[in-house]
Amino acid sequence: xxxxxxxxxxxxxxxxxxxxxxxxxxxxxxxxxxxxxxxxxxxxxxxxxxxxxxxxxxxxxxxxxxxxxxxxxxxxxxxxxxxxxxxxxxxxxxxxxxxxxxxxxxxxxxxxxxxxxxxxxxxxxxxxxxxxxxxxxxxxxxxxxxxxxxxxxxxxxxxxxxxxxxxxxxxxxxxxxxxxxxxxxxxxxxxxxxxxxxxxxxxxxxxxxxxxxxxxxxxxxxxxxxxxxxxxxxxxxxxxxxxxxxxxxxxxxxxxxxxxxxxxxxxxxxxxxxxxxxxxxxxxxxxxxxxxxxxxxxxxxxxxxxxxx
Numbered sequence: 001x002x003x004x005x006x007x008x009x010x011x012x013x014x015x016x017x018x019x020x021x022x023x024x025x026x027x028x029x030x031x032x033x034x035x036x037x038x039x040x041x042x043x044x045x046x047x048x049x050x051x052x053x054x055x056x057x058x059x060x061x062x063x064x065x066x067x068x069x070x071x072x073x074x075x076x077x078x079x080x081x082x083x084x085x086x087x088x089x090x091x092x093x094x095x096x097x098x099x100x101x102x103x104x105x106x107x108x109x110x111x112x113x114x115x116x117x118x119x120x121x122x123x124x125x126x127x128x129x130x131x132x133x134x135x136x137x138x139x140x141x142x143x144x145x146x147x148x149x150x151x152x153x154x155x156x157x158x159x160x161x162x163x164x165x166x167x168x169x170x171x172x173x174x175x176x177x178x179x180x181x182x183x184x185x186x187x188x189x190x191x192x193x194x195x196x197x198x199x200x201x202x203x204x205x206x207x208x209x210x211x212x213x214x215x216x217x218x219x220x221x222x223x224x225x226x227x228x229x230x231x232x233x234x235x236x237x238x239x240x241x242x243x244x245x246x247x248x249x250x251x252x253x254x255x256x257x258x259x260x261x262x263x264x265x266x267x268x269x270x271x272x273x274x275x276x277x278x279x280x281x282x283x284x285x286x287x288x289x290x291x292x293x294x295x296x297x298x299x300x301x302x303x304x305x306x307x308x309x
Contacts, residue, residue: 001039004076007069009036010048014058014066015138025093025138074280090281091120098143101225101245102269103127106299107143114289121282129225130195134274140283141273143290145242149197153272156287159294160266161242162301165203166255171235178258181205184214188237191221192228203240206263242267244300269294 012022013033023030041048048062058066098107103125115123126132132139134153148155167187178184184203192201200221203214220236222228229246232239233254239246249255271287273280294300 001036001043003040003043006036006040007073009033010040010062011066011069011073012138013037013049013056014062018056089120090118090285092282093122093124094141094282094286095124095126095139096141096143096286097126097128097132097137097139099129099145099225100127101229102143102145105244105247106293110293114286117289118285129223134272140280141271141286143269143271145267145269147268148270148272150272152275154275156271156273156291157268158271158290159269159300161244161269163240163264163267164243164246164250164257165238165240165259165262165264166232166246166250166257167238168233168235169253169256171237172256172258174235177256181207181214181259181262184216184238184259187216189216189218190228190231190237190239191218192225192239193221193223195223201240203238204265205259206265211265240264242300269300 009022009026009028012025013019016022016025019033019037020030023033026033037049044061044065046061046065047059048065050057050059050062104127107125111123111125115121126139131144131149132142134140134142143158145161175187176183178187189202193199194201202216202218204211205214206212216238218237220231222231225241225245228239228241229249231237232246233249238258246255250257271290273283273287
């Protein structure tokens with residue numbers, strides 16, 4: 001039995017939740033993966049996985065063995081990188097996930113410069129607004145806006161993004177343009193809600209030195225950043241969002257920024273990755289590049305935006 005490949009196959013099954021997905025990610029036949037796991041369980045004298053028709057989950061022994069395997073495999077990768085060209089040019093698959101708007105508008109246009117520098121890396125980029133389970137779903141790194149909720153992950157700050165409040169031109173023609181926070185009482189807000197925490201997000205301003213939410217009525221709420229923007233363009237009310245997400249609609253005049261003179265809290269942008277990936281060469285070069293990219297003037301925080309007068 002090839003114990004190295006058996007350990008790799010086992011960890012991928014735990015992370016992806018199935019033999020087929022693990023086999024695909026390792027570019028191996030499913031039958032070969034099945035044989036490796038049978039040999040591994042026989043060698044250890046313990047059942048590592050519970051198999052049902054719907055999913056595969058680790059047993060208690062399997063969970064303990066998984067943690068040791070992850071540590072050993074990462075140590076092996078890092079040790080080999082010291083004595084190979086991988087130390088200068090990392091290779092392999094790098095799986096990352098990020099909000100769809102950030103991926104489409106910010107990362108993808110800039111990503112070729114990263115992949116050109118590291119041609120040995122194969123990128124797998126997920127774009128979603130839902131929180132992902134990095135371990136179970138096999139991601140090396142995720143990019144998220146807002147305060148990090150999972151304190152078991154390593155958090156690398158990328159930026160403090162400027163937010164803007166805006167609405168469609170048609171909405172402002174019907175309801176008027178608010179010039180003060182007090183004038184918001186005559187307006188409606190589109191809410192963004194988290195499916196994980198069910199937290200609701202409306203409009204926040206810095207008042208008396210701290211962030212305070214302004215309570216407004218709503219007619220629509222969504223858990224999608226793209227849906228949030230679409231609802232705003234459709235005239236359902238006011239939204240508060242990172243500037244980069246509405247830069248083009250503002251430039252085209254589809255949306256209008258309001259209350260730009262009122263101080264709004266910055267939104268943190270963070271790269272998150274499991275502690276056991278902290279020394280991964282692939283993750284380090286990617287996150288270092290993200291930090292440099294997000295620091296470029298005008299990328300996430302352009303100074304000019306269309307405002308209602």
